[in-house]
Every structure is written in C-alpha cells, then in structure tokens.
Amino acid sequence: MLGLTSVCVFLFSALALTISSGYSFGAVGLLLASIYLLWKRPRLDLQRRDYLLIATxxxxxxxxxxxxLYHGDPMREFDMPVRALLAVPVLLLLLAYPPRAAAWWSGVAVGAIAGAALGLWQLLILHVDRPDGSASNAIHYGNVSILLGMLSLCGLAWARQQRHTLAWTMLLIAGGMAGVIGSIVSGSRGGWLVxxxxxxxxxxxxxxGRRKHLLPAILAAFIAIAAVVAYALPESLVRERVEVAVDDVQKFNQTDNVTTSIGQRIEMWRTALILSREHIWIGLGRTGYLAGKKILADEGKMDRAILEHTNAHNDYFDALVKRGLTGLATLLAFFFLPxxxxxxxxxxxxxxxRPYALAGVVLYSCYPIFGLTTSSLTLNIGIIMLVFPMVILWPLLRQHERAA
Structure with missing residues (x-):
C-alpha cells in the first residue's frame, strides 16, 4: 500500500499541468485505494486536529x-462540493499509509517544470498569446503553476537531510523557478500577488540566526529580484500585463468601461453585492444569480457584457451571492481553519x-489570494488542487511528528 499511495501522490502533482485533467490520475487512484480501509480497518489514532480537518x-x-438542492440548481453543480467529500476517505487512507516524502517533493517539482515547459512551448512555438498548459484557462494554469513552484521551495529543508542533497536541492529550486516562469507566461496577474x-x-x-538555513532565504530574495527584473526587461510580459491592468482601471474610473478584463470584474463584483442584499443569509443559488443578473440587465442596472458569466470572478462575492452569509462563513472556515x-x-x-507544515501554510495562503480575482473553486482543477494537496501534506506532517 505504501508503494501505491506514493505513486499516486507523485502522479497527482507531476501530471497536473501537462495532461488534460492530469491531476485526476493520482486523485482517483487514491480514492479507489481508500476502499482498502473498509476491508483492512487499520488503527488510525485520530487526533482532535484530524477531526477538525475532516469536519471542515x-x-x-x-x-x-x-x-x-434548496435553490434547485443544476445537478452538475454537485461536482464541486463532492470533491471535498471525496477527499475525506483519501485523508484517512494516507493517515494510515503515508506516502514516501520523496514522492511528494519530486511530484510538485516535476509538475512545475513540466507545466512551465509546456507553457513556454505554447508561447514560443505555437505563438499562443496566453498559454494555458492543459488547464481550463490561462488563469488557473498560472495559479497552479506558481502554487507548485512555491510548494517545491518548501522542501529545501527536507532536501538537506537527504543522501543526495545537491540533486534534490537543484530539482526543488528548478521547480520553484519553473513555477514562477509558468505563471509569468500565462499572464495571470492575480497569481503574482502570492x-x-x-x-x-x-x-x-x-x-x-541559523546559517545553515540561509539558502531558502537567499532564494526568496532571488525570487523577489527576479520579479523586479521580469518587469524591467524590454517587451516584458509582466510589464505589459501590469500596464494593461492600470489602463483598464483608468478606463473604468473615467468612463465606466466594462469591456476590459478588470472593468468586467468590477462590474461582476458590484452586481454580486447588489443581488446578495435580497437574500443575505442563504443567497440566490446559481439559478437565482443568473436570473437576477438578467433582470438587472433588462432594467439597465447592469452592463450586458457580463451577462453570460456564471460566477462573480471572486470566491468571496460568489459565495455571498449564491449561498449568502452562511456560504461566505463556510468558505472562510474552509480556507482559514486548515x-x-x-x-x-x-x-x-x-x-x-517543518517542511510539510510550511507547505500547508503556503497552500492555504495562496488560495485566499487566488480567490480575490477569480472564482478558483468553481472548476475541478481549482478545488482539487486545494483539497488533495492538503490531505497529502497533513498525513506527512503527522507522520514526521510521530517519528520525532
């Protein structure tokens, strides 16, 4: 079982950006393997912390x-929350049979490197304006890319304890830099905020005050400098996207122009706030939200440019307008309790x-930021790349706490 969980954990991250729904291979493998718990019934020794994560x-x-169900939304909407439910048996499986640490760290690094390579190929060879790897769109590709890169850097302290320290260190550094590169070529500005x-x-x-830990700090400073250089370079993708963002904001402020990317986002946020006032506790649901937008558009209170968008392009506004304050509070617990x-x-x-605890903090620091400019949990890649890394990292953390 240890070998199976390790292979699935590696494939989950390694294939996330290079194959369509590549993250599903490892996730489905872990879910199917969790059936073994019904037969074997190993002793789990669950703690209060484990129960809190499961409860979340x-x-x-x-x-x-x-x-x-209350709002009568389409059944396909059930797809998103069920991912959180299916993560529970996977968490129990990995608490009983934690994967090898090398499978996790190599998976996130390989996933970031492979994803950046595909993005660069799309940009330089296929001349795609905004590469999206194998993800559903450039925004989610860029966000997952930078997430995998940052998770790779969390493993540098683990690499120093390994037999092949230099090889592991170079792989994880390459993963960190590749993650940033993938985010840059995607042009996904929201991801750069992390x-x-x-x-x-x-x-x-x-x-x-510990010299042996200076390498990650130096690398962090290097990433900061690299970001500045990426902006300063001639014909920089970063500078171009930043200038477009500034121009979009100016157009919206001066003429209420909602034909731009940022203008449409602001209009979607404003509309979500207006509609949420009508059903502040339980929201309107997806069906009610779309119907409410149509009414506002017909009354001339909302620009029709955003009529076809099915979410508010912000996790917090989307939860508020569709599920009310109850849904917003649940989303905040979903982010901030772990x-x-x-x-x-x-x-x-x-x-x-420590590396697994740090990776968990990075994971749950990135997603609330991603959610500011896009509805990151309304697509499979968004919610799966949150809950499954969590249920992988937590058992690894618990395993190494017990070993100490």
Missing amino acids: LLLYFSVYAANM LPVCVCLFASQYIK LSLFARALRNSNSNS
Missing part, C-alpha cells in the same frame, strides 16, 4: 450541497515535520 471538508460539502506573501513566509521561517492548524504545527514543528 464535510461542512463545506454539506452547506454547498444543501444550498444547491509572490511577496511567499517571500515573506520563507524569509520569516528561515532567517532566524491554515491555522498548519500554522500552529509550523510554530511547534521539529526539523523533520
């Missing part, structure tokens, strides 16, 4: 599914468990 996943599923946050996390974790558990583990961690 079940709460998100329950509130989302109940709201969907860079300063991750740099601060790495710096605060590694600069503590973050608090990983952060507490990071404060109390030993050298062996």
Whole structure:
C-alpha cells in the first residue's frame, strides 16, 4: 500500500499541468485505494486536529450541497462540493499509509517544470498569446503553476537531510523557478500577488540566526529580484500585463468601461453585492444569480457584457451571492481553519515535520489570494488542487511528528 499511495501522490502533482485533467490520475487512484480501509480497518489514532480537518471538508460539502438542492440548481453543480467529500476517505487512507516524502517533493517539482515547459512551448512555438498548459484557462494554469513552484521551495529543508542533497536541492529550486516562469507566461496577474506573501513566509521561517538555513532565504530574495527584473526587461510580459491592468482601471474610473478584463470584474463584483442584499443569509443559488443578473440587465442596472458569466470572478462575492452569509462563513472556515492548524504545527514543528507544515501554510495562503480575482473553486482543477494537496501534506506532517 505504501508503494501505491506514493505513486499516486507523485502522479497527482507531476501530471497536473501537462495532461488534460492530469491531476485526476493520482486523485482517483487514491480514492479507489481508500476502499482498502473498509476491508483492512487499520488503527488510525485520530487526533482532535484530524477531526477538525475532516469536519471542515464535510461542512463545506454539506452547506454547498444543501444550498444547491434548496435553490434547485443544476445537478452538475454537485461536482464541486463532492470533491471535498471525496477527499475525506483519501485523508484517512494516507493517515494510515503515508506516502514516501520523496514522492511528494519530486511530484510538485516535476509538475512545475513540466507545466512551465509546456507553457513556454505554447508561447514560443505555437505563438499562443496566453498559454494555458492543459488547464481550463490561462488563469488557473498560472495559479497552479506558481502554487507548485512555491510548494517545491518548501522542501529545501527536507532536501538537506537527504543522501543526495545537491540533486534534490537543484530539482526543488528548478521547480520553484519553473513555477514562477509558468505563471509569468500565462499572464495571470492575480497569481503574482502570492509572490511577496511567499517571500515573506520563507524569509520569516528561515532567517532566524541559523546559517545553515540561509539558502531558502537567499532564494526568496532571488525570487523577489527576479520579479523586479521580469518587469524591467524590454517587451516584458509582466510589464505589459501590469500596464494593461492600470489602463483598464483608468478606463473604468473615467468612463465606466466594462469591456476590459478588470472593468468586467468590477462590474461582476458590484452586481454580486447588489443581488446578495435580497437574500443575505442563504443567497440566490446559481439559478437565482443568473436570473437576477438578467433582470438587472433588462432594467439597465447592469452592463450586458457580463451577462453570460456564471460566477462573480471572486470566491468571496460568489459565495455571498449564491449561498449568502452562511456560504461566505463556510468558505472562510474552509480556507482559514486548515491554515491555522498548519500554522500552529509550523510554530511547534521539529526539523523533520517543518517542511510539510510550511507547505500547508503556503497552500492555504495562496488560495485566499487566488480567490480575490477569480472564482478558483468553481472548476475541478481549482478545488482539487486545494483539497488533495492538503490531505497529502497533513498525513506527512503527522507522520514526521510521530517519528520525532
């Protein structure tokens, strides 16, 4: 079982951006393997922290599914919350049979490198304006790319403890840089917001008067410098996207222009706030949200340019307008309760468990930022790349805590 869980964990990240729905191979493998628990019934020794994580996943599923059924939304909407439910047996499986650490760290690094290579090929050879790898769109490709890159850098402390330290270190550094490159070529500006946050996390974790931990801090500084250089270069994709963003904001401020990317986002956020006031506690559901938008458009209170969008392009506004304050509170718990558990583990961690606690903090710091400019949890790649890394990292963290 150890070999099977390790292979599935590696494939989950390694194929995430290079094959259509590549993350599903590892995820489905882990889910099918969890059936083994019904027959073997191993002793899990669950702690209060484990129950809290399971409760968070079940709460998100329950509130989302109940709201969907209450509002009579299409059954295909059930696809999203069920991913959180299916992550529960995978968490139990991995608590019983934790994968090899090398499978996780090599998977995220290979996934970031392969994803960046595909993005560069699409940009330089196919001349795609905004490469999207094998993801559904450039935004999610860029976000997952930078996430895999930042997760790779979390493993540098683990690499120093391995027999082939240099090889592992170079692989994880390559994964970190590739993740940033993939995000840059995608032109997904929202994902770039996580860079300063991750740099601060790495710096605060590694600069503590210990020379042996200077490498990740130096690398964090290098990423910050690389971001500045990427903006300053002639014909820079970064500068071009930033200038477009500034121009979009100016057009919206001066003429209420909603034909631009940012203009449409602002109009979607404004519309979601207007509609959410009518059913503040339980929201309108997807069906009611789309019907409400049509009424506003017919009354001339909303621009028709955003009529076909099925979400608010912001996780928080989308939860508010579709599921009300109840849904928004559930989303915040879904983000920040696991973050608090990983952060507490990071404060109390030993050298062996620290990389997994740090990776958990990075994961749950990135997603709330991604959700500011896109509805990251409305697509399979969005929610799967949140809940499955969590249910992989947590058992690895618990395993290394027990070993210490």
